[in-house]
Amino acid sequence: MNSTNSDDRDARIRREASAWLARLNSGDCSTDDRAGFEAWLAMDTRHADAFRRAERLWRELAGLGELARPQLKQAQAVYRRARRKRRWPMAGLAAAALLAGVLIVNPPIWQWLTAERFTTGKGERETVTLSDGSSIELNTDTAIRVNYSARARRVWLERGEAWFSVAHNNLTRFEVRVGEGWIEDIGTQFNVRRDPANVDVAVQEGEVAVKVATNPEVLHLTAGQQTNFDRQGHAAPVRAGDLAAIAAWRGGVLVLKNLTLADVARELERYHAVSIEIADADLRQLSVSGRFPTDNLPLALNTIATALPVRIAHLDGNRIGILARR
Incomplete structure (x- = not known):
């Protein structure tokens, strides 16, 4: 097989993969549709790889929010309209073209994908x-x-x-x-x-x-x-x-001013793989100010316990509780 025929075959497989992706995400995919998709996957080992690539592109485009959402919705709508008219080949090609066209008519999307x-x-x-x-x-x-x-x-x-x-x-x-x-x-x-x-x-x-x-x-x-x-x-x-307070993190310090204890807990969770739980609603509203190290959670928690009427309880796993002091 010469290189031209190989390129044509690869392009056809990419179009089919994009079309199947639009079909499966159209919102009215039937049991027969899914059976047809499984049969297409089984026809050639290259189909699964092409579908994974199309799926990854679709997922990344969806992550761009408003930048790509109109094109994704349009691809789904084109398929649904054509499917109702029993024009599956046209639907597949149109959806595939729209998906590929996202990269052409929206240069920022291509820049994001290649960044x-x-x-x-x-x-x-x-x-x-x-x-x-x-x-x-x-x-x-x-x-x-x-x-x-x-x-x-x-x-x-x-x-x-x-x-x-x-x-x-x-x-x-x-x-x-x-x-x-x-x-x-x-x-x-x-x-x-x-x-x-x-x-x-x-x-x-x-x-x-x-x-x-x-x-x-x-x-x-x-x-x-x-x-x-x-x-x-x-x-x-x-x-x-x-x-100075906003940029203090660059030196490994959190500078907090008049935050609630609940907000302070969320700040500490940003820096540490823990869940800090405060069940008491009154404790959650206590006001906290101070400087806390970003790399020393025990020191930060002990500082809070010294300044406020609370105590620290280490629960199961990575859960930490802040409770009223007895």
């Missing part, structure tokens, strides 16, 4: 030095993707917290994409933290522009300022920020 990924575990910190001299410090339990192109230096903060020290470049902008917003840097140092509900941005020096998908207004932050936005893209007004 280099860096991660830290709980309690770990790591510094990534980029080719232009910029650096990114990753805090505990953090994941980023980095993609450089001729037009942009782009970072996706998938979870956690990172400190950015950006080398200025008039020709190539530096962007951090996170949730429903993105931060464009103009040669500066800034911190970005992504929690389940909010994204916090604070600037040490220089200036950044903060944009969110649902708001045409651009927020400009300069040295000593911070803002945050939620999962819906609603941004808080720019305000003064305590950068």
Whole structure:
């Protein structure tokens, strides 16, 4: 078999794999559909590998949220419409084309998929030095993707917290994409933290522009300022920020000011593989301030027990209880 025929065969298998993926995720996949899929897998050992690749692409695109969701929904809808008209071949090809087209009509998706990924575990910190001299410090339990192109230096903060020290470049902008917003840097140092509900941005020096998908207004932050936005893209007004406290994690310290004990427990859980349980509602609302090491959980807990009317109980496994002092 010559290389042209081999390429054609591989392309056909990729299309079929994408079509089967759209069919199985269409929302009305039948028992006969699943039987047909199993038969297709059994026809050729290369089918299973192609399907795994298509499935991984689909899963990663779904993880991009609003960036790729319209294309995935469109691929599913095309299949459902054609299936009702009993036009399965057309449905499969259309769904496969749409899935492949995501990478063509949405360059950021391709950049995200081809970006280099860096991660830290709980309690770990790591510094990534980029080719232009910029650096990114990753805090505990953090994941980023980095993609450089001729037009942009782009970072996706998938979870956690990172400190950015950006080398200025008039020709190539530096962007951090996170949730429903993105931060464009103009040669500066800034911190970005992504929690389940909010994204916090604070600037040490220089200036950044903060944009969110649902708001045409651009927020400009300069040295000593911070803002945050939620999962819906609603941004808080720019305000003064305590950068020394925000950046203290870079030195292995948590600086906490007037947080509830429940919030402090969640902060400690970010750095340690434990579950801290506070059953008493009154204890959960106790106010806590102080400096705590990020790498010494017993010391942090003992400090809390000394300052508050609580005691620490080590439960089974990795569970820790904070109880009222007897």
